Amino acid sequence: MIPDMGRLVRRGSEEETLLASVDFKKLPRHVAIIMDGNGRWAKKRGKPRVYGHRTGVESVRVTVETAARLGIEILTLYAFSIENWKRPKTEVDTLFRLLRQYLSKELKTLLDNNIRLQPIGRLGDLDAATAKALRRAEAETSGCTGMLFNVALSYSGRAEIADAFSSLMREVKKNDRAGTTVSEKDIARHLYTAGRGDPDLLIRTSGEQRVSNFLLWQIAYTEIYVTPVFWPDFRTRHLLEAVLDYQHRERRYGRV
Numbered sequence: 001m002i003p004d005m006g007r008l009v010r011r012g013s014e015e016e017t018l019l020a021s022v023d024f025k026k027l028p029r030h031v032a033i034i035m036d037g038n039g040r041w042a043k044k045r046g047k048p049r050v051y052g053h054r055t056g057v058e059s060v061r062v063t064v065e066t067a068a069r070l071g072i073e074i075l076t077l078y079a080f081s082i083e084n085w086k087r088p089k090t091e092v093d094t095l096f097r098l099l100r101q102y103l104s105k106e107l108k109t110l111l112d113n114n115i116r117l118q119p120i121g122r123l124g125d126l127d128a129a130t131a132k133a134l135r136r137a138e139a140e141t142s143g144c145t146g147m148l149f150n151v152a153l154s155y156s157g158r159a160e161i162a163d164a165f166s167s168l169m170r171e172v173k174k175n176d177r178a179g180t181t182v183s184e185k186d187i188a189r190h191l192y193t194a195g196r197g198d199p200d201l202l203i204r205t206s207g208e209q210r211v212s213n214f215l216l217w218q219i220a221y222t223e224i225y226v227t228p229v230f231w232p233d234f235r236t237r238h239l240l241e242a243v244l245d246y247q248h249r250e251r252r253y254g255r256v
């Protein structure tokens, strides 16, 4: 059955045609997105980079609601990497201000769409105001049973794996359970995404064909979809195109 997409899909639009082609029995369960191209999008318009980030928030808003209404179970957005701390302070401050504004303005949309927000990453690196806004949004949406929305902040895949090993070592020490082998399950159990399924589909915008330290452990068998569209232009139509492309692929997990 085609879900109710509300204002996101107008009658007679291209989105409506795309939506009609989606096989809702074969939706990707978990979609991860590397949101890229905000700076280049702004530069093309002769504007400062932060203008791209501001417009990118609108893309986040539309993508989160589209994914939830489609019936995707988990959406993970790469909002700020550990490497991003090296950007100019004014740009970093703007990004976190935009995130705080998003959290206060969009809380109602998250609740109305039964979306649970959960940040992942080295959250101890964040400033007090952002950490507080995230804790509040996480607490207020904790009872939501629909889509899980992971927002990756001060995140890097290698740091996550290192943190998983540190956590595993603490566990071994605490239980006095010295062993000599570590299984894949042991590592997965200590990742920020423990207990969630790995992404089925990874989308990267702006045409760059890189993984950029995102979910390195979890994307072992993930289908990758790269679109030339810059993140501030990404809308419902582009998410539907990515889902349709995914549905035409044959996933073999190393088998013939």
Ligand code: FPP
Pocket: 035, 036, 037, 038, 039, 040, 041, 053, 056, 057, 060, 077, 078, 079, 080, 084, 095, 098, 099, 102, 151
């Ligand atoms: C990549 O573009 C984008 C980011 C590093 C930040 C993404 C953040 C937002 C859209 C806003 C806040 C987030 C939420 C969840 C509300 P880039 O700056 O690397 O672009 P470039 O490669 O063209 O320079």
